[in-house]
Protein backbone atom coordinates (compact mmCIF):
# COMPACT_ATOMS: atom_id res chain seq x y z
CA UNK A 1 0.00 0.00 0.00
CA UNK A 2 2.80 2.36 1.00
CA UNK A 3 4.58 1.81 -2.28
CA UNK A 4 1.39 2.07 -4.28
CA UNK A 5 0.45 5.49 -2.96
CA UNK A 6 3.95 6.84 -3.54
CA UNK A 7 3.87 5.33 -6.99
CA UNK A 8 1.56 8.21 -7.94
CA UNK A 9 4.38 10.63 -7.16
CA UNK A 10 6.91 8.56 -9.02
CA UNK A 11 4.67 8.43 -12.08
CA UNK A 12 5.50 12.05 -12.74
CA UNK A 13 9.20 11.11 -12.84
CA UNK A 14 9.45 8.33 -15.44
CA UNK A 15 13.25 8.10 -15.33
CA UNK A 16 13.25 7.54 -11.58
CA UNK A 17 10.13 5.40 -11.55
CA UNK A 18 11.68 1.92 -11.42
CA UNK A 19 14.36 2.94 -8.97
CA UNK A 20 11.75 4.53 -6.71
CA UNK A 21 9.34 1.62 -6.87
CA UNK A 22 12.09 -0.91 -6.11
CA UNK A 23 13.36 1.23 -3.22
CA UNK A 24 9.91 1.70 -1.72
CA UNK A 25 8.81 -1.91 -2.09
CA UNK A 26 12.18 -3.28 -1.01
CA UNK A 27 12.26 -5.21 -4.25
CA UNK A 28 8.66 -6.55 -4.00
CA UNK A 29 7.51 -4.94 -7.26
CA UNK A 30 10.31 -6.66 -9.11
CA UNK A 31 9.45 -9.96 -7.42
CA UNK A 32 5.81 -9.78 -8.57
CA UNK A 33 6.93 -9.22 -12.15
CA UNK A 34 9.44 -12.05 -11.85
CA UNK A 35 6.67 -14.27 -10.48
CA UNK A 36 4.52 -13.47 -13.51
CA UNK A 37 7.35 -14.23 -15.92
CA UNK A 38 8.44 -17.46 -14.17
CA UNK A 39 4.97 -18.92 -13.70
CA UNK A 40 2.97 -17.66 -16.62
CA UNK A 41 5.21 -16.63 -19.53
CA UNK A 42 6.40 -19.28 -21.99
CA UNK A 43 8.60 -18.90 -25.06
CA UNK A 44 6.67 -18.00 -28.19
CA UNK A 45 3.65 -16.68 -26.24
CA UNK A 46 1.88 -13.46 -27.16
CA UNK A 47 1.76 -11.23 -24.07
CA UNK A 48 -0.04 -7.94 -23.54
CA UNK A 49 1.18 -5.68 -20.72
CA UNK A 50 -1.65 -3.24 -20.00
CA UNK A 51 -0.25 -0.06 -18.46
CA UNK A 52 3.31 -1.17 -19.25
CA UNK A 53 4.90 1.97 -17.76
CA UNK A 54 8.66 1.96 -18.24
CA UNK A 55 8.58 -1.51 -19.78
CA UNK A 56 10.08 -3.50 -16.90
CA UNK A 57 7.68 -6.44 -17.22
CA UNK A 58 7.73 -6.23 -21.02
CA UNK A 59 11.53 -6.59 -21.08
CA UNK A 60 11.49 -9.51 -18.64
CA UNK A 61 8.78 -11.32 -20.64
CA UNK A 62 10.58 -10.67 -23.93
CA UNK A 63 13.81 -12.06 -22.48
CA UNK A 64 11.82 -15.21 -21.61
CA UNK A 65 11.04 -15.57 -25.30
CA UNK A 66 7.55 -14.03 -25.48
CA UNK A 67 6.33 -11.57 -28.11
CA UNK A 68 5.21 -8.66 -26.02
CA UNK A 69 2.92 -5.72 -26.64
CA UNK A 70 2.88 -2.85 -24.16
CA UNK A 71 0.17 -0.21 -23.88
CA UNK A 72 0.39 2.92 -21.76
CA UNK A 73 -1.29 6.32 -21.69
CA UNK A 74 1.87 8.12 -20.52
CA UNK A 75 4.18 9.30 -23.28
CA UNK A 76 6.94 9.91 -20.70
CA UNK A 77 6.81 6.31 -19.47
CA UNK A 78 6.77 4.96 -23.02
CA UNK A 79 9.82 7.03 -23.95
CA UNK A 80 11.73 5.43 -21.06
CA UNK A 81 10.41 1.98 -22.09
CA UNK A 82 11.61 2.56 -25.64
CA UNK A 83 15.11 3.48 -24.39
CA UNK A 84 15.14 0.34 -22.29
CA UNK A 85 14.18 -1.86 -25.25
CA UNK A 86 16.94 -0.28 -27.30
CA UNK A 87 19.52 -0.90 -24.55
CA UNK A 88 18.44 -4.56 -24.33
CA UNK A 89 18.26 -5.10 -28.08
CA UNK A 90 14.62 -6.16 -27.77
CA UNK A 91 13.00 -3.73 -30.21
CA UNK A 92 11.95 -6.63 -32.44
CA UNK A 93 10.24 -8.51 -29.65
CA UNK A 94 8.28 -5.72 -28.00
CA UNK A 95 5.78 -3.34 -29.60
CA UNK A 96 4.66 -0.29 -27.63
CA UNK A 97 1.39 1.60 -28.13
CA UNK A 98 0.47 5.01 -26.78
CA UNK A 99 -3.17 4.51 -25.84
CA UNK A 100 -5.60 4.44 -22.95
CA UNK A 101 -6.86 1.13 -21.61
CA UNK A 102 -10.28 1.78 -23.11
CA UNK A 103 -8.77 2.10 -26.61
CA UNK A 104 -7.23 -1.37 -26.73
CA UNK A 105 -10.23 -2.86 -28.52
CA UNK A 106 -9.35 -0.65 -31.52
CA UNK A 107 -5.75 -1.81 -31.52
CA UNK A 108 -6.03 -5.60 -31.42
CA UNK A 109 -8.02 -8.35 -33.08
CA UNK A 110 -10.22 -10.74 -31.18
CA UNK A 111 -8.40 -13.60 -29.39
CA UNK A 112 -4.91 -12.12 -29.93
CA UNK A 113 -3.10 -12.84 -26.65
CA UNK A 114 -2.09 -15.88 -24.63
CA UNK A 115 -1.46 -13.81 -21.54
CA UNK A 116 -2.65 -10.36 -20.50
CA UNK A 117 -1.06 -8.76 -17.44
CA UNK A 118 -2.31 -5.64 -15.70
CA UNK A 119 -0.33 -4.45 -12.69
CA UNK A 120 -1.57 -1.52 -10.58
CA UNK A 121 -3.82 -0.12 -13.30
CA UNK A 122 -7.40 -1.09 -12.40
CA UNK A 123 -7.72 1.24 -9.41
CA UNK A 124 -6.71 4.19 -11.59
CA UNK A 125 -9.82 3.74 -13.72
CA UNK A 126 -13.35 4.94 -13.12
CA UNK A 127 -15.89 2.08 -12.85
CA UNK A 128 -17.20 2.72 -16.39
CA UNK A 129 -13.65 2.64 -17.78
CA UNK A 130 -12.87 -0.54 -15.88
CA UNK A 131 -16.05 -2.20 -17.14
CA UNK A 132 -15.20 -1.28 -20.71
CA UNK A 133 -11.54 -2.28 -20.33
CA UNK A 134 -12.38 -5.70 -18.82
CA UNK A 135 -14.80 -6.41 -21.67
CA UNK A 136 -12.15 -5.43 -24.20
CA UNK A 137 -9.59 -7.67 -22.46
CA UNK A 138 -12.09 -10.54 -22.60
CA UNK A 139 -12.44 -10.03 -26.33
CA UNK A 140 -8.73 -9.99 -27.13
CA UNK A 141 -7.75 -12.87 -24.81
CA UNK A 142 -7.41 -16.28 -26.49
CA UNK A 143 -9.95 -18.93 -25.34
CA UNK A 144 -7.22 -20.82 -23.45
CA UNK A 145 -5.35 -17.64 -22.43
CA UNK A 146 -5.00 -16.14 -18.97
CA UNK A 147 -5.64 -12.70 -17.52
CA UNK A 148 -3.51 -11.70 -14.55
CA UNK A 149 -4.56 -8.63 -12.59
CA UNK A 150 -2.60 -7.14 -9.68
CA UNK A 151 -4.50 -4.27 -8.08
CA UNK A 152 -5.19 -2.21 -4.99
CA UNK A 153 -8.58 -3.19 -3.54
CA UNK A 154 -10.77 -2.21 -0.61
CA UNK A 155 -10.42 -4.77 2.21
CA UNK A 156 -13.68 -6.62 2.85
CA UNK A 157 -13.12 -7.35 6.51
CA UNK A 158 -14.26 -4.41 8.69
CA UNK A 159 -11.24 -4.36 11.02
CA UNK A 160 -8.71 -4.69 8.21
CA UNK A 161 -10.53 -1.96 6.32
CA UNK A 162 -10.37 0.37 9.32
CA UNK A 163 -6.61 -0.24 9.78
CA UNK A 164 -6.09 0.16 6.06
CA UNK A 165 -7.83 3.55 5.90
CA UNK A 166 -6.07 4.83 9.03
CA UNK A 167 -2.69 3.90 7.52
CA UNK A 168 -3.64 5.11 4.07
CA UNK A 169 -5.03 8.54 4.91
CA UNK A 170 -1.79 10.42 5.74
CA UNK A 171 0.00 8.85 2.80
CA UNK A 172 -2.87 9.61 0.43
CA UNK A 173 -3.01 13.19 1.70
CA UNK A 174 0.74 13.65 1.25
CA UNK A 175 0.56 12.14 -2.23
CA UNK A 176 -2.29 14.47 -3.15
CA UNK A 177 -0.38 17.51 -1.91
CA UNK A 178 2.79 16.53 -3.78
CA UNK A 179 1.39 15.05 -6.99
CA UNK A 180 -2.23 16.35 -6.93
CA UNK A 181 -3.47 12.90 -7.77
CA UNK A 182 -4.73 9.79 -6.06
CA UNK A 183 -6.42 6.46 -6.58
CA UNK A 184 -9.50 4.71 -5.32
CA UNK A 185 -9.13 1.09 -4.25
CA UNK A 186 -11.52 -1.11 -6.20
CA UNK A 187 -14.49 -2.41 -4.18
CA UNK A 188 -15.37 -5.61 -6.01
CA UNK A 189 -12.71 -6.31 -8.58
CA UNK A 190 -13.36 -10.04 -8.69
CA UNK A 191 -17.11 -9.50 -9.19
CA UNK A 192 -16.42 -6.97 -11.93
CA UNK A 193 -14.16 -9.48 -13.66
CA UNK A 194 -16.86 -12.15 -13.44
CA UNK A 195 -19.44 -9.74 -14.87
CA UNK A 196 -17.10 -9.07 -17.79
CA UNK A 197 -17.16 -12.79 -18.57
CA UNK A 198 -14.08 -14.10 -16.76
CA UNK A 199 -13.86 -17.23 -14.68
CA UNK A 200 -11.62 -16.76 -11.64
CA UNK A 201 -8.92 -19.40 -11.31
CA UNK A 202 -7.11 -17.99 -8.31
CA UNK A 203 -7.17 -14.91 -6.08
CA UNK A 204 -4.45 -14.12 -3.55
CA UNK A 205 -4.64 -11.22 -1.08
CA UNK A 206 -1.95 -9.37 0.86
CA UNK A 207 -1.97 -9.39 4.67
CA UNK A 208 -4.36 -6.42 4.97
CA UNK A 209 -6.32 -7.61 1.94
CA UNK A 210 -5.57 -4.29 0.25
CA UNK A 211 -3.71 -5.80 -2.69
CA UNK A 212 -4.94 -8.71 -4.75
CA UNK A 213 -3.51 -10.88 -7.48
CA UNK A 214 -6.24 -12.48 -9.61
CA UNK A 215 -5.68 -15.11 -12.28
CA UNK A 216 -8.63 -15.59 -14.62
CA UNK A 217 -9.63 -17.10 -17.95
CA UNK A 218 -12.52 -16.63 -20.34
CA UNK A 219 -15.72 -18.30 -19.21
CA UNK A 220 -18.35 -19.55 -21.63
CA UNK A 221 -20.83 -16.92 -20.48
CA UNK A 222 -21.80 -14.32 -23.09
CA UNK A 223 -21.11 -10.72 -22.11
CA UNK A 224 -24.13 -8.44 -21.79
CA UNK A 225 -24.25 -5.57 -24.29
CA UNK A 226 -23.13 -2.14 -23.08
CA UNK A 227 -25.93 0.22 -22.01
CA UNK A 228 -25.46 4.00 -22.16
CA UNK A 229 -25.37 5.54 -18.68
CA UNK A 230 -26.60 9.10 -18.46
CA UNK A 231 -26.48 11.37 -15.42
CA UNK A 232 -28.64 14.38 -14.67
CA UNK A 233 -27.17 17.88 -14.28
CA UNK A 234 -26.02 18.61 -10.74
CA UNK A 235 -26.40 14.93 -9.81
CA UNK A 236 -22.85 14.93 -8.47
CA UNK A 237 -22.81 18.43 -6.99
CA UNK A 238 -20.77 18.47 -3.80
CA UNK A 239 -20.71 21.27 -1.22
CA UNK A 240 -17.12 20.41 -0.24
CA UNK A 241 -16.01 20.47 -3.86
CA UNK A 242 -17.87 23.76 -4.40
CA UNK A 243 -16.00 25.23 -1.42
CA UNK A 244 -12.73 23.97 -2.86
CA UNK A 245 -13.61 25.55 -6.22
CA UNK A 246 -13.95 28.81 -4.38
CA UNK A 247 -10.79 28.82 -2.28
CA UNK A 248 -8.46 25.97 -3.28
CA UNK A 249 -8.04 26.46 -7.01
CA UNK A 250 -4.41 25.28 -7.00
CA UNK A 251 -5.54 21.71 -6.54
CA UNK A 252 -7.44 19.45 -8.94
CA UNK A 253 -11.12 19.01 -8.08
CA UNK A 254 -12.47 16.15 -10.17
CA UNK A 255 -15.98 14.82 -10.77
CA UNK A 256 -16.76 11.44 -12.29
CA UNK A 257 -16.47 11.73 -16.07
CA UNK A 258 -19.44 10.60 -18.15
CA UNK A 259 -22.54 11.74 -19.96
CA UNK A 260 -25.05 14.27 -18.63
CA UNK A 261 -28.49 14.74 -20.19
CA UNK A 262 -29.49 18.42 -20.32
CA UNK A 263 -33.20 19.07 -20.96
CA UNK A 264 -34.81 16.56 -23.33
CA UNK A 265 -32.30 15.86 -26.08
CA UNK A 266 -33.24 13.88 -29.19
CA UNK A 267 -31.14 12.02 -31.74
CA UNK A 268 -30.04 15.26 -33.43
CA UNK A 269 -29.14 17.14 -30.29
CA UNK A 270 -25.65 18.58 -29.93
CA UNK A 271 -22.97 16.89 -27.84
CA UNK A 272 -20.92 19.40 -25.87
CA UNK A 273 -17.57 18.34 -24.37
CA UNK A 274 -15.86 19.63 -21.25
CA UNK A 275 -13.23 18.48 -18.72
CA UNK A 276 -14.04 16.90 -15.36
CA UNK A 277 -13.08 19.90 -13.21
CA UNK A 278 -15.96 20.38 -10.74
CA UNK A 279 -16.20 24.14 -11.25
CA UNK A 280 -16.19 23.86 -15.05
CA UNK A 281 -18.85 21.15 -15.10
CA UNK A 282 -21.13 23.24 -12.86
CA UNK A 283 -20.61 26.35 -15.00
CA UNK A 284 -21.25 24.52 -18.27
CA UNK A 285 -24.37 22.86 -16.85
CA UNK A 286 -25.63 26.24 -15.68
CA UNK A 287 -24.97 27.82 -19.09
CA UNK A 288 -26.86 25.00 -20.82
CA UNK A 289 -29.86 25.06 -18.46
CA UNK A 290 -32.44 25.89 -21.13
CA UNK A 291 -30.93 23.74 -23.88
CA UNK A 292 -31.69 20.23 -25.02
CA UNK A 293 -28.34 18.55 -25.47
CA UNK A 294 -25.81 16.08 -24.09
CA UNK A 295 -22.81 17.14 -22.04
CA UNK A 296 -19.89 14.74 -22.31
CA UNK A 297 -17.57 15.21 -19.35
CA UNK A 298 -14.16 13.79 -20.18
CA UNK A 299 -11.21 13.01 -17.96
CA UNK A 300 -8.99 16.07 -17.37
CA UNK A 301 -7.72 14.89 -13.97
CA UNK A 302 -9.91 17.47 -12.24
CA UNK A 303 -8.02 20.39 -13.82
CA UNK A 304 -9.48 23.21 -15.90
CA UNK A 305 -9.64 22.57 -19.64
CA UNK A 306 -6.85 24.95 -20.71
CA UNK A 307 -4.23 23.80 -18.19
CA UNK A 308 -5.19 20.14 -18.59
CA UNK A 309 -4.90 20.32 -22.39
CA UNK A 310 -1.62 22.24 -22.35
CA UNK A 311 -0.23 19.79 -19.79
CA UNK A 312 -1.35 16.70 -21.72
CA UNK A 313 -3.93 15.59 -19.13
CA UNK A 314 -6.95 16.22 -21.35
CA UNK A 315 -6.18 14.74 -24.73
CA UNK A 316 -7.55 12.79 -27.66
CA UNK A 317 -7.41 9.59 -25.60
CA UNK A 318 -9.57 11.13 -22.85
CA UNK A 319 -12.21 12.02 -25.41
CA UNK A 320 -12.18 8.60 -27.07
CA UNK A 321 -12.46 6.98 -23.63
CA UNK A 322 -15.50 9.11 -22.74
CA UNK A 323 -17.12 8.42 -26.11
CA UNK A 324 -16.81 4.70 -25.60
CA UNK A 325 -17.70 4.38 -21.94
CA UNK A 326 -20.73 6.66 -22.31
CA UNK A 327 -21.93 4.92 -25.49
CA UNK A 328 -23.16 8.30 -26.74
CA UNK A 329 -23.07 6.90 -30.29
CA UNK A 330 -26.21 4.90 -29.47
CA UNK A 331 -28.10 8.06 -28.44
CA UNK A 332 -27.51 10.42 -31.38
CA UNK A 333 -27.46 10.02 -35.15
CA UNK A 334 -24.76 12.59 -35.94
CA UNK A 335 -21.04 12.34 -35.15
CA UNK A 336 -20.06 15.89 -34.20
CA UNK A 337 -18.59 17.00 -30.89
CA UNK A 338 -18.46 20.61 -29.74
CA UNK A 339 -15.02 20.88 -28.17
CA UNK A 340 -14.00 23.66 -25.80
CA UNK A 341 -11.74 26.03 -27.73
CA UNK A 342 -9.16 26.05 -24.96
CA UNK A 343 -8.61 22.30 -25.36
CA UNK A 344 -6.88 22.95 -28.71
CA UNK A 345 -3.35 22.42 -27.31
CA UNK A 346 -4.18 18.85 -26.31
CA UNK A 347 -6.58 17.43 -28.88
CA UNK A 348 -5.66 16.00 -32.25
CA UNK A 349 -8.95 16.27 -34.15
CA UNK A 350 -7.58 14.26 -37.07
CA UNK A 351 -6.68 11.35 -34.77
CA UNK A 352 -10.03 11.70 -33.02
CA UNK A 353 -11.86 11.30 -36.32
CA UNK A 354 -9.69 8.39 -37.38
CA UNK A 355 -9.98 6.51 -34.08
CA UNK A 356 -13.60 7.22 -33.24
CA UNK A 357 -15.38 8.51 -36.34
CA UNK A 358 -16.34 11.69 -34.44
CA UNK A 359 -15.58 15.13 -35.84
CA UNK A 360 -14.48 17.84 -33.43
CA UNK A 361 -15.81 21.38 -33.87
CA UNK A 362 -14.34 24.24 -31.84
CA UNK A 363 -16.83 25.85 -29.52
CA UNK A 364 -16.45 29.18 -27.71
CA UNK A 365 -13.93 29.96 -24.95
CA UNK A 366 -16.54 30.56 -22.25
CA UNK A 367 -19.42 28.31 -21.27
CA UNK A 368 -21.67 31.37 -21.08
CA UNK A 369 -21.44 31.78 -24.87
CA UNK A 370 -22.66 28.24 -25.57
CA UNK A 371 -26.40 29.07 -25.90
CA UNK A 372 -25.63 31.76 -28.49
CA UNK A 373 -23.19 29.47 -30.26
CA UNK A 374 -25.78 26.68 -30.44
CA UNK A 375 -28.51 29.06 -31.61
CA UNK A 376 -26.18 30.43 -34.27
CA UNK A 377 -25.78 27.09 -36.11
CA UNK A 378 -22.62 26.26 -34.18
CA UNK A 379 -20.67 29.24 -35.39
CA UNK A 380 -18.91 31.70 -33.10
CA UNK A 381 -18.16 35.36 -33.20
CA UNK A 382 -14.65 36.77 -32.87
CA UNK A 383 -15.51 37.91 -29.36
CA UNK A 384 -16.45 34.36 -28.38
CA UNK A 385 -12.95 33.20 -29.42
CA UNK A 386 -11.16 35.49 -26.94
CA UNK A 387 -10.16 35.00 -23.32
CA UNK A 388 -10.79 37.91 -20.96
CA UNK A 389 -8.56 38.87 -18.07
CA UNK A 390 -10.86 41.55 -16.72
CA UNK A 391 -11.09 42.85 -13.17
CA UNK A 392 -13.76 40.38 -12.03
CA UNK A 393 -11.65 37.49 -13.29
CA UNK A 394 -8.58 38.84 -11.52
CA UNK A 395 -10.47 39.33 -8.25
CA UNK A 396 -11.81 35.77 -8.44
CA UNK A 397 -8.29 34.49 -9.01
CA UNK A 398 -6.87 36.59 -6.16
CA UNK A 399 -9.09 34.82 -3.67
CA UNK A 400 -9.25 31.35 -5.26
CA UNK A 401 -5.50 31.03 -5.78
CA UNK A 402 -4.30 32.69 -2.60
CA UNK A 403 -6.68 31.66 0.16
CA UNK A 404 -4.66 28.57 1.17
CA UNK A 405 -1.44 30.58 1.03
CA UNK A 406 -2.99 33.13 3.37
CA UNK A 407 -4.00 30.32 5.76
CA UNK A 408 -0.42 29.03 5.70
CA UNK A 409 1.07 32.43 6.57
CA UNK A 410 -1.65 32.97 9.15
CA UNK A 411 -0.64 29.77 10.92
CA UNK A 412 3.00 30.91 11.02
CA UNK A 413 2.05 34.40 12.18
CA UNK A 414 -0.27 33.04 14.89
CA UNK A 415 2.50 30.78 16.16
CA UNK A 416 4.66 33.90 16.68
CA UNK A 417 2.07 36.35 18.01
CA UNK A 418 -1.68 36.94 17.32
CA UNK A 419 -0.92 40.56 16.39
CA UNK A 420 1.30 39.33 13.58
CA UNK A 421 -1.65 37.45 12.08
CA UNK A 422 -3.74 40.65 11.93
CA UNK A 423 -0.97 42.74 10.35
CA UNK A 424 -0.03 39.89 8.02
CA UNK A 425 -3.67 39.54 6.88
CA UNK A 426 -3.93 43.24 6.09
CA UNK A 427 -0.59 43.18 4.28
CA UNK A 428 -1.41 39.97 2.42
CA UNK A 429 -4.78 41.01 1.00
CA UNK A 430 -3.71 44.64 0.56
CA UNK A 431 -0.65 43.66 -1.49
CA UNK A 432 -2.69 40.99 -3.29
CA UNK A 433 -5.34 43.54 -4.25
CA UNK A 434 -2.73 45.99 -5.57
CA UNK A 435 -0.99 43.26 -7.58
CA UNK A 436 -4.12 41.62 -9.03
CA UNK A 437 -6.41 44.62 -9.48
CA UNK A 438 -3.63 46.93 -10.61
CA UNK A 439 -1.79 44.36 -12.72
CA UNK A 440 -2.09 46.32 -15.95
CA UNK A 441 -1.48 49.68 -14.29
CA UNK A 442 1.66 48.80 -12.32
CA UNK A 443 4.99 49.46 -14.03
CA UNK A 444 7.19 46.57 -15.25
CA UNK A 445 6.10 43.66 -17.41
CA UNK A 446 6.82 40.68 -15.19
CA UNK A 447 4.77 39.59 -12.17
CA UNK A 448 7.94 39.14 -10.14
CA UNK A 449 9.16 42.67 -10.81
CA UNK A 450 5.76 44.07 -9.87
CA UNK A 451 5.84 42.08 -6.61
CA UNK A 452 9.41 43.26 -5.93
CA UNK A 453 8.26 46.82 -6.37
CA UNK A 454 5.58 46.32 -3.69
CA UNK A 455 8.19 44.68 -1.44
CA UNK A 456 10.45 47.75 -1.74
CA UNK A 457 7.51 50.02 -0.99
CA UNK A 458 6.60 47.90 2.07
CA UNK A 459 10.20 47.98 3.34
CA UNK A 460 10.25 51.77 2.91
CA UNK A 461 7.07 52.02 5.02
CA UNK A 462 8.63 49.83 7.73
CA UNK A 463 11.82 51.90 7.72
CA UNK A 464 9.78 55.09 8.03
CA UNK A 465 7.74 53.72 10.95
CA UNK A 466 10.89 52.37 12.59
CA UNK A 467 12.70 55.71 12.35
CA UNK A 468 9.65 57.51 13.63
CA UNK A 469 9.17 55.28 16.68
CA UNK A 470 12.68 54.13 17.61
CA UNK A 471 15.00 56.55 15.88
CA UNK A 472 16.84 53.94 13.84
CA UNK A 473 15.70 52.27 10.59
CA UNK A 474 16.10 48.50 11.10
CA UNK A 475 14.17 47.90 14.32
CA UNK A 476 11.50 45.84 12.53
CA UNK A 477 13.81 43.64 10.44
CA UNK A 478 11.86 40.45 11.29
CA UNK A 479 8.62 42.07 10.10
CA UNK A 480 10.33 43.28 6.94
CA UNK A 481 11.60 39.80 6.03
CA UNK A 482 8.26 38.14 6.80
CA UNK A 483 6.28 40.73 4.85
CA UNK A 484 8.66 40.49 1.90
CA UNK A 485 8.22 36.72 1.83
CA UNK A 486 4.44 37.08 1.95
CA UNK A 487 4.34 39.57 -0.93
CA UNK A 488 6.84 37.65 -3.05
CA UNK A 489 4.79 34.48 -2.67
CA UNK A 490 1.67 36.26 -3.90
CA UNK A 491 3.69 37.36 -6.94
CA UNK A 492 5.30 33.93 -7.52
CA UNK A 493 3.02 32.98 -10.42
CA UNK A 494 1.17 36.26 -10.82
CA UNK A 495 1.84 36.49 -14.54
CA UNK A 496 0.67 32.93 -15.16
CA UNK A 497 -2.45 33.30 -13.01
CA UNK A 498 -3.57 36.69 -14.22
CA UNK A 499 -3.21 35.07 -17.57
CA UNK A 500 -2.18 37.55 -20.17
CA UNK A 501 1.35 36.16 -20.41
CA UNK A 502 3.05 32.78 -20.12
CA UNK A 503 3.93 31.74 -16.58
CA UNK A 504 7.25 33.00 -15.21
CA UNK A 505 7.19 30.45 -12.40
CA UNK A 506 6.70 27.58 -14.83
CA UNK A 507 9.50 28.76 -17.12
CA UNK A 508 11.79 29.33 -14.12
CA UNK A 509 11.17 25.84 -12.70
CA UNK A 510 11.67 24.41 -16.15
CA UNK A 511 15.08 26.12 -16.39
CA UNK A 512 16.02 24.69 -12.99
CA UNK A 513 15.28 21.23 -14.36
CA UNK A 514 11.91 20.69 -12.64
CA UNK A 515 9.69 19.31 -15.36
CA UNK A 516 6.67 19.40 -13.10
CA UNK A 517 5.55 19.82 -9.53
CA UNK A 518 2.91 17.16 -9.55
CA UNK A 519 0.28 18.55 -11.87
CA UNK A 520 0.70 22.15 -10.81
CA UNK A 521 3.41 23.03 -13.28
CA UNK A 522 3.67 20.75 -16.26
CA UNK A 523 6.64 21.06 -18.57
CA UNK A 524 4.52 20.10 -21.58
CA UNK A 525 2.69 23.34 -21.04
CA UNK A 526 5.88 25.38 -21.32
CA UNK A 527 6.63 26.50 -24.84
CA UNK A 528 9.25 29.04 -25.69
CA UNK A 529 10.04 31.19 -28.68
CA UNK A 530 7.86 33.19 -31.04
CA UNK A 531 5.07 32.06 -33.27
CA UNK A 532 6.11 31.85 -36.91
CA UNK A 533 4.08 31.06 -40.00
CA UNK A 534 5.37 29.37 -43.15
CA UNK A 535 3.23 31.05 -45.81
CA UNK A 536 4.24 28.50 -48.43
CA UNK A 537 2.44 25.77 -46.46
CA UNK A 538 -0.60 27.75 -45.35
CA UNK A 539 -3.88 26.96 -47.14
CA UNK A 540 -5.90 29.68 -45.33
CA UNK A 541 -8.12 27.14 -43.61
CA UNK A 542 -8.87 29.59 -40.78
CA UNK A 543 -8.33 27.01 -38.00
CA UNK A 544 -5.66 29.08 -36.24
CA UNK A 545 -8.08 32.03 -36.11
CA UNK A 546 -10.71 29.81 -34.50
CA UNK A 547 -8.44 28.34 -31.83
CA UNK A 548 -6.22 31.26 -30.84
CA UNK A 549 -7.73 32.79 -27.68
CA UNK A 550 -5.85 36.09 -27.91
CA UNK A 551 -6.35 37.15 -31.53
CA UNK A 552 -2.84 36.64 -32.89
CA UNK A 553 -4.24 35.80 -36.35
CA UNK A 554 -6.38 37.78 -38.75
CA UNK A 555 -7.18 38.28 -42.42
CA UNK A 556 -4.71 40.14 -44.65
CA UNK A 557 -5.60 43.20 -46.68
CA UNK A 558 -6.26 41.04 -49.74
CA UNK A 559 -9.22 39.64 -47.70
CA UNK A 560 -8.00 36.10 -48.38
CA UNK A 561 -4.78 35.22 -46.60
CA UNK A 562 -4.59 34.35 -42.92
CA UNK A 563 -1.64 36.12 -41.36
CA UNK A 564 -0.12 36.85 -37.95
CA UNK A 565 -1.46 40.29 -37.07
CA UNK A 566 -0.14 40.70 -33.53
CA UNK A 567 2.27 38.19 -32.04
CA UNK A 568 2.91 40.29 -28.93
CA UNK A 569 -0.15 38.79 -27.23
CA UNK A 570 0.82 35.16 -27.94
CA UNK A 571 0.65 33.02 -24.79
CA UNK A 572 2.69 30.23 -26.36
CA UNK A 573 -0.06 27.75 -25.56
CA UNK A 574 0.78 25.77 -28.72
CA UNK A 575 -2.90 25.36 -29.64
CA UNK A 576 -2.57 26.73 -33.17
CA UNK A 577 0.63 24.75 -33.81
CA UNK A 578 -1.11 21.49 -32.85
CA UNK A 579 -4.23 22.28 -34.89
CA UNK A 580 -2.55 23.45 -38.11
CA UNK A 581 -2.86 20.40 -40.36
CA UNK A 582 -0.40 21.86 -42.88
CA UNK A 583 2.35 22.25 -40.24
CA UNK A 584 2.63 25.87 -41.28
CA UNK A 585 3.01 27.14 -37.70
CA UNK A 586 5.76 26.72 -35.14
CA UNK A 587 6.97 28.22 -31.90
CA UNK A 588 10.63 28.82 -32.55
Ligand code: SF4
Pocket residue numbers: 533537538539540541542543544545562579580581582583584585
Ligand atom coordinates in the same frame (compact mmCIF):
# COMPACT_ATOMS: atom_id res chain seq x y z
S1 SF4 B 1 -4.18 26.72 -39.44
FE1 SF4 B 1 -2.32 26.61 -40.67
S2 SF4 B 1 -3.05 26.31 -42.75
FE2 SF4 B 1 -4.80 27.02 -41.56
S3 SF4 B 1 -4.81 29.25 -41.85
FE3 SF4 B 1 -3.63 28.83 -39.98
S4 SF4 B 1 -1.51 28.70 -40.66
FE4 SF4 B 1 -2.79 28.52 -42.47
Ligand code: SF4
Pocket residue numbers: 531547548549550551552569570571572573574575576577
Ligand atom coordinates in the same frame (compact mmCIF):
# COMPACT_ATOMS: atom_id res chain seq x y z
S1 SF4 C 1 -0.80 32.18 -31.44
FE1 SF4 C 1 0.03 31.83 -29.41
S2 SF4 C 1 -1.70 32.09 -28.02
FE2 SF4 C 1 -2.55 31.88 -30.08
S3 SF4 C 1 -3.02 29.69 -30.20
FE3 SF4 C 1 -0.98 30.00 -31.08
S4 SF4 C 1 0.44 29.62 -29.40
FE4 SF4 C 1 -1.61 29.92 -28.49
